[in-house]
Amino acid sequence: MVFVQLCTPFVELGDYLPFVQSRHLLARQNEQLRHETDLLRQEVRALGETGRENLRLRQLLDLKQHAAFHTVTARVIGRDASNWWKSLQIDRGSNDGLANNMAVLNADGLIGKTISVTRGQARVLLLIDPNCKAAALLQDTREPGVVSGIDTAFNISPHLIMTYVNHDARVTQGESVITSGLGGVFPKGILIGTTTRARMNRQTGMYQDVDITPAVDFRRLEEVIVIVGQE
Numbered sequence: 452m453v454f455v456q457l458c459t460p461f462v463e464l465g466d467y468l469p470f471v472q473s474r475h476l477l478a479r480q481n482e483q484l485r486h487e488t489d490l491l492r493q494e495v496r497a498l499g500e501t502g503r504e505n506l507r508l509r510q511l512l513d514l515k516q517h518a519a520f521h522t523v524t525a526r527v528i529g530r531d532a533s534n535w536w537k538s539l540q541i542d543r544g545s546n547d548g549l550a551n552n553m554a555v556l557n558a559d560g561l562i563g564k565t566i567s568v569t570r571g572q573a574r575v576l577l578l579i580d581p582n583c584k585a586a587a588l589l590q591d592t593r594e595p596g597v598v599s600g601i602d603t604a605f606n607i608s609p610h611l612i613m614t615y616v617n618h619d620a621r622v623t624q625g626e627s628v629i630t631s632g633l634g635g636v637f638p639k640g641i642l643i644g645t646t647t648r649a650r651m652n653r654q655t656g657m658y659q660d661v662d663i664t665p666a667v668d669f670r671r672l673e674e675v676i677v678i679v680g681q682e
Contacts, residue, residue: 520638521680523547527672528572537580537600538563541675544571552636554678560642560666561585561630562675573677578643579609579669586633587613587643589661594620595631598643598663609669611644613661614652620659622649628663638678642666 525547529540543549545568555562555575563583567574576583579600587598596616600609613628626646632639644663652658 520678521548522676523549523679525573525675525677527675537577538566539575539577539672541573541575541677542571543677544569544573546570548679549573549677550679554637554641555675556641556678557667557672557675559668560644561637562667562669562672564636565677575675577669578667579611579665585637585643586631587628588631589613589616589620589622589646590627590629591623592620592626594622595633596661598628609665610647611663611665613646613663614658616649616659616661618651618657618659620649622646622659622661624648628661 523543525541525543527539528542531538541555549565549568551565551568553565555564561578563575563577563580565573566576577600578585578598581600584597584599587596588594589596594616596613598611598613601612616622624646628643628646630637630639630641630643644665644667646661647664648662649659652660
């Protein structure tokens with residue numbers, strides 16, 4: 452009978468070192484790749500934000516080029532923390548030609564007017580504030596009225612109301628509302644919003660109140676244009 456001895460080859464610790472070193476190298480490379488991927492994602496987000504900002508600025512530039520008045524472009528740098536919806540601060544002031552009661556708008560439509568101006572900044576009263584009123588027209592029927600904000604603490608989605616509309620006026624849902632040019636603050640023809648509903652004013656019984664959806668998204672204002680004079 453022949454006996455065959457099975458024996459396991461002796462393996463030294465040094466034989467495992469290349470494998471261990473390789474795993475450590477892969478781990479470092481993976482960590483570096485994750486870091487580079489994070490940086491690339493941040494760059495992509497930054498480029499996307501830059502692209503969106505460039506689009507907004509191009510829209511404002513196009514508005515400036517086609518407007519029949521002199522304008523100044525400004526950035527929003529603050530909002531009234533105690534009255535979030537009703538006013539904001541911009542980074543232009545009297546040094547840039549701004550004064551009180553100047554119309555503020557963007558490519559979408561009317562935003563409000565300047566109410567407090569210093570050398571380098573100005574406060575803008577938003578149209579959704581009840582104290583900011585604009586003489587307006589229903590664009591199709593040419594019916595006049597006055598547009599302002601609605602005074603409510605629960606105004607989660609800001610909207611406007613047009614008052615003093617003739618009780619016989621035919622108001623069509625979705626009709627555009629524009630500034631009439633009366634009053635000397637807002638030039639004629641700036642888009643304010645679109646009508647959603649008309650109802651008779653119960654107190655007077657002589658005029659209609661018309662609910663308006665603003666053309667401007669007041670929650671997402673970043674750049675604005677201030678009308679500083681006529682051409």
